[in-house]
Amino acid sequence: MDRIEKTVMVIAIVLLVVFFGAIVVAATNYGVDVPTCVTDRKPFVESAPPFKTSDQPLRYEVHTVARMWMFDPPEITVPPGAEIDLYLSSADVVHGFHVEGTNINLMAVPGAVTYARLKFDREGTYRVLCHEYCGTAHHLMAGTIVVSHTAMEGEQ
Amino acid sequence: MNATLKLPIEPWARRLVLLEIALPVVLLVLGIYAGLLQVLFRAGVIQAAEFWGWEYYQALTLHGVVNAIVFTTFFAVAFGNALVPYALGTKLPLRWAWVSGIMMIVGTLMAAWAILAGKASVLYTFYPPLMAHPFFYLGAALLIIGSWIAFFNWIPLYLRWRREHPGEKTPLAVVGMFATFIVWLIATVAVAIEVVVLLLPWSLGWTQEVNVPLARMLFWFFGHPLVYFWLLPAYTMYYTMLPRLGGGKLYSDKVARLVFMLFILFSIPVGAHHQFAEPAISSGSKLLHSFLTFAVALPSLLTAFTLAASLEYGARQRGARGLFDWIVKQPFFSTDGWMFSYLIAGLIIFIMGGISGIINASYSMNLLVHNTSWLPGHFHLTVAGPVLLAFLGMSLHLLATHAGKEIRLKRLAVAVPYLWLIGVFTFSWGLMRGGLHGEPRRTNLGMSYLNPDSPFYHPEWKLYVTVTMIGGIIMTLAMIAYFTVFFATALRSRTKEPAAEFPLSEAYHDEPAGALTNLRPWVITAIVLIVIAYTPMVRDVLRGTFSNAPGYEPHNPAPVNQIEQLDTSP
Numbered sequence: 003m004d005r006i007e008k009t010v011m012v013i014a015i016v017l018l019v020v021f022f023g024a025i026v027v028a029a030t031n032y033g034v035d036v037p038t039c040v041t042d043r044k045p046f047v048e049s050a051p052p053f054k055t056s057d058q059p060l061r062y063e064v065h066t067v068a069r070m071w072m073f074d075p076p077e078i079t080v081p082p083g084a085e086i087d088l089y090l091s092s093a094d095v096v097h098g099f100h101v102e103g104t105n106i107n108l109m110a111v112p113g114a115v116t117y118a119r120l121k122f123d124r125e126g127t128y129r130v131l132c133h134e135y136c137g138t139a140h141h142l143m144a145g146t147i148v149v150s151h152t153a154m155e156g157e158q
Numbered sequence: 159m160n161a162t163l164k165l166p167i168e169p170w171a172r173r174l175v176l177l178e179i180a181l182p183v184v185l186l187v188l189g190i191y192a193g194l195l196q197v198l199f200r201a202g203v204i205q206a207a208e209f210w211g212w213e214y215y216q217a218l219t220l221h222g223v224v225n226a227i228v229f230t231t232f233f234a235v236a237f238g239n240a241l242v243p244y245a246l247g248t249k250l251p252l253r254w255a256w257v258s259g260i261m262m263i264v265g266t267l268m269a270a271w272a273i274l275a276g277k278a279s280v281l282y283t284f285y286p287p288l289m290a291h292p293f294f295y296l297g298a299a300l301l302i303i304g305s306w307i308a309f310f311n312w313i314p315l316y317l318r319w320r321r322e323h324p325g326e327k328t329p330l331a332v333v334g335m336f337a338t339f340i341v342w343l344i345a346t347v348a349v350a351i352e353v354v355v356l357l358l359p360w361s362l363g364w365t366q367e368v369n370v371p372l373a374r375m376l377f378w379f380f381g382h383p384l385v386y387f388w389l390l391p392a393y394t395m396y397y398t399m400l401p402r403l404g405g406g407k408l409y410s411d412k413v414a415r416l417v418f419m420l421f422i423l424f425s426i427p428v429g430a431h432h433q434f435a436e437p438a439i440s441s442g443s444k445l446l447h448s449f450l451t452f453a454v455a456l457p458s459l460l461t462a463f464t465l466a467a468s469l470e471y472g473a474r475q476r477g478a479r480g481l482f483d484w485i486v487k488q489p490f491f492s493t494d495g496w497m498f499s500y501l502i503a504g505l506i507i508f509i510m511g512g513i514s515g516i517i518n519a520s521y522s523m524n525l526l527v528h529n530t531s532w533l534p535g536h537f538h539l540t541v542a543g544p545v546l547l548a549f550l551g552m553s554l555h556l557l558a559t560h561a562g563k564e565i566r567l568k569r570l571a572v573a574v575p576y577l578w579l580i581g582v583f584t585f586s587w588g589l590m591r592g593g594l595h596g597e598p599r600r601t602n603l604g605m606s607y608l609n610p611d612s613p614f615y616h617p618e619w620k621l622y623v624t625v626t627m628i629g630g631i632i633m634t635l636a637m638i639a640y641f642t643v644f645f646a647t648a649l650r651s652r653t654k655e656p657a658a659e660f661p662l663s664e665a666y667h668d669e670p671a672g673a674l675t676n677l678r679p680w681v682i683t684a685i686v687l688i689v690i691a692y693t694p695m696v697r698d699v700l701r702g703t704f705s706n707a708p709g710y711e712p713h714n715p716a717p718v719n720q721i722e723q724l725d726t727s728p
Contacts, residue, residue, distance in 0.1 A: 003412055004667060007463065014459035018452045025448065025521045029441075034522045039440040039702040070715035090437075094717070095710050096285050096370065098435075098529050102596035107435050107525040112287060112370045112707035114437035129616075133529040133598035135215065135281050137288065137712040138207070141602040144614055 037108055043115040045091045049074040052086060060084040066145075068097035068110035070137050073130060073145035082125050082149050090116040098134035101147060109134060122149040164657040171239070171250045172560040172656055174259050178236035179553045181263060182229040183644055185270070189224035190637045192217040197585070197630030200601075201623040202608030214602040215279045215712065222282030223273060226541055228266050230388050231301060233549045234342075235262065235308040237391050238335045240556055242312045244658045245329040246319045251311055258307035265300025268293040279712045281600060283377065286357060286368045289709030289718055295358040302346045302353075309339040327675050330414055331662060334394030337418040338387060340681060341425045344688070345383035352376035360709060366719055367706035371438040371699045378429035379692065386425040386454075388541050392548035393417070395501060396465055402663035403498040404488055406472020411665035413464045415674040417457040422680045424454035427691030434524045438702030443695040444521065450691060451519035458512055465505065471666055490576075493568040497661075500551025503575035507543030507582060514539060514590065529600075531622075532593025535586040542582055542633075547575050550640055555660075557647055562656035566646040570639050577636040585629025592622030 003011075028034040050065040062084055067074040069092070080086055090099055092110035099108040101120070108116045122128070132143035195217045198204045207213055235258065243250045271293060272278035278290035284298075316332060356373050359365045397414040401407050408414060430447035433439055473484035489498050514536040518524055527533060558565050565571060593599070597619050601607070606614040608623055673679065708717035 003410060003669075006467075007410060007413060007460075010463040011456075011460060014456055017459070018455055021516065021520065022449055022452050025523070026445075028522055029445070036434045036441050036444050036522055036525060037437060038444075039438055039698045041701055044704050070710070094707075094715060095288050096374075098598070100529065100596065100598070105522070105525040107528045109433075109436045109529075111374065111437055113703045113705050114371050115704075116435075116437040129596070131596065131598050133601070134285075135218075135288075135600040137710070137715070138213075138215065138279075140215070140600070141606040142614070144606075 034105075037116050037118055040089075040115045040117045043089055043117070045113060045115055046089075047091070047093045051075050052078060052080055052084075055087075061087075063087045063089070065089050065091070066099070067091055067093050068099065068132065068136075068143075069093035070095060071132070071139040071143040073099070073132070073143070076145045077148060078145070079148045079150060080122065081151055083123055084121070086120040088118050088120055090118075095136050096134050097132045097136050097143070100131050100133045102129040102131060104128070120147075122147070125149050125151065162659050162661050164659045165244055165247070167240075167560065167656060167658045168249060168252070170252050171243075171255070172658075174250075174252075174255055175236050175240045175556055175560050178232050178239065178259055178262075179556050180648065181266070182224075182232040183553060183641075185224045185266070186229050186637075187641060189221055189229065190634060192221035193225070194630060194634045196221060197623075197627040198604075200603045200608065201627035202604040202620075203627065205604045205609045207602065207605060213276065213279065214605075215281065215600075216273065216276055218600060219279050219281050220270075220273050223269060225546075226282055226388070227298075228269075228301065230541075230545065230549065231305050232262060232266075233553065234338060234387065234391050235259070235305050236556065237394075237552060238312060238339065239308065240560065240658055241331050241394075241660060242335050243315060244660060245331040245662070246315050248315050248319070251314070254307055254311040258304045258311065261300050261304030261307065265297040265302075265304060267297070268300065269297030272297065283381070284357070285377070286360070286370055286373050287707040287709050287717075288712055289361055292358060292361045295353045295361055299350060299353050299358070302350055305339075306343060306346070309343060312336075312339075327411075327415075327671055329662075330408075330411065330665075331394060331398045331660070333415060333418050334390060334397060336677065337422050338390035338394065340422055340677070340684075341383050341390065342387040344684070345380045345387070345426055348376045349380035352380075363719075367708050369699075369703055369706050371436070371703045374433065374436070375429070375439070375695060375699050378432045379426070380429075381432060382428050382451075383425045385537070385540065386421055388545040390418070390421060391552075392501075392504065392544045393421075393461065395548050395552060396461065396505065396544075398663055399661050400465060400498070400501045400505075400663075401468035401472065402661045403495045403501065404469045404472045405476055405495075406468050406470075406663075407666040408663045409464050409467035409471060409665075410667040410669075412667065412669050412671050412674065413460055414665075415671050417460055417464075419674055419680045420457040420460075421454070422677075423684050423687060424450055424457075426684065427687045428454060428519075430695060431519050431521075431524070434521065435528045438699050439695060440698045443691075443698055446691055446694075448519055448521040450687070452516070455512070455516055455519070462509075462512075468663075468666070491572055493572055495661075496565070496568055496572050497551045497555055499572045500547045500575045503579045504544030504547035507539050507547070507579055510583070510586070511536065511539030511543050527593055529598060530593030531589040531597040531599045531626075534599050535589030535593060538582055538589070539586050547578060550574070554644060554647070557644065559659045560656055561648070562652045562654045563647050563650055564653040565643065566650060567643045571643045574636050574640045574643070577639065578633060581629050581632030581634075581636055583629070585626050585633060588622045588624070588626030588629055592619050592626065595619065595622070597622060
């Protein structure tokens, strides 16, 4: 190897180390992380709309079941700024759960439970798409998340 | 350029090679047609579940299986059957080569039947618990095992050469093909277990349920090295032939060998980067696999330098001056060295394919694009870029040399890769931009999101799917041109004596390669890395999975075993 090649190799390694370092910093300092292995929840087929698990304001839990070819509940309504613990389970085949325009991007895999914490600061209606092929009517599988002040007042 | 070495080739060896490139090229006609259908469905031009009897997801399955699995596997085997004996100056042992070829053909026909009969619309990733006809799994197993036999058939040739040439460096072409098949062999063991142990008995009804996260882990153990199995034959051509076709020499033989060894090391322990969004895998495993994926980007970055340096060296020998003159002075449109156009166009496409690949590997950033149309946008810049173009170029070269037929319509042949480049850049721009705006992959958009009559109508994607369609049409035109050249050449009468002939390059820096000449330590280290990367993941999957799943047919939300009970009850 000549000198230029060695230089190129060092530059390449430094570049990759910087990229990977940025990922680690994002995960550790800013909490930008991927879903992990949930071992304390069994897969479920009964869904639950947002409900409170503690006295803390704006903390909710929701259980979504993905099945051929719908999300149950099809619509999730929460107030802005709420922190929602989402548990996702599949009743049949593999499905996807992608909230458009966000980095909320999950797989519903039979036999295991996926968890994510969601937070929406802005009011609006967010589209949820199934983005994993799940059979003949896959293209009709979608849901919504509605973030609204008024919608939750009745419950509070 | 010196005349290339021609070696005589036995009739049954060349017939095998010709069969192994002709059959997949014929199937590719169907695969490309299925690809054209995809862009029309997705753009909302076809707003239906099927078109002329081809259902969207069935056509998508065919497109993936034929183009990405069948065409590539057959090509790699045919290329190795021709190149390995040539580079070692020996003959291909015929018996097992034919056994391998016949197994692959039988397997392909079984899987093709299942797909065309509509009994295997499970896409080319065949994720359980969607269930296909047993012939689909059996066919896949035969194809894979047939390709193993082809590789085993070359090993004695290599060992004999090593014995007869002590202290010499193994020819680089052989190193490239062995790296390809070592990665393939290790990786396909996992998918063979998935198919033969988990899915086939389940599809036959011998077992009722399957562990889905385990099957997915086994699939992706195979699924990422698969892309290196596609890429490494192309790299073999880049390192051993491109410098010569460009009128120069390989800049460094040692770096080439290092690159192939790094691919053996890092190709496999990276599967979880396809599974960042999944349960039953801890974020620690995901981060480790992400790190190793960055490691496997290193050999590609080295390749970018070495190949550019090789081409620059060639152009400077021909009088290129200044900083950029050498780029212009490449034989882009030469009809004599026509294969240069296929290799260089693929490399240009791969710049974008590589960059988008690093984005995908970037752990949490992946969540922005996972399973959106960004992903097929990315991998068409790899498998439908450098891989496809190198394979098409070499298929044509093998046809010309092994059948002894001068290529017809050479100017058209040279235009194909550039037309394809324009098409695939357009196509991938549409898919990737759409993906950043949430457009899903693998979805019949014309039935919902791109259909103004549907409650799901999403006009924001109209621009992206339309650009994708235009790109797809240009790609189809490029392939029509290619098929015209291929079949016009295949159908003409013989013009010269058939012979094995490859434009192998010399090296500019031809240093001793030390530890890089011995495959064994690299293979052993690769296995150690796999154990380190997959032991915690196997533990995660077993800990995080609570229940197994029965099978489902794609059109029915009731499990297969319940449907059968209903059918048999009075």
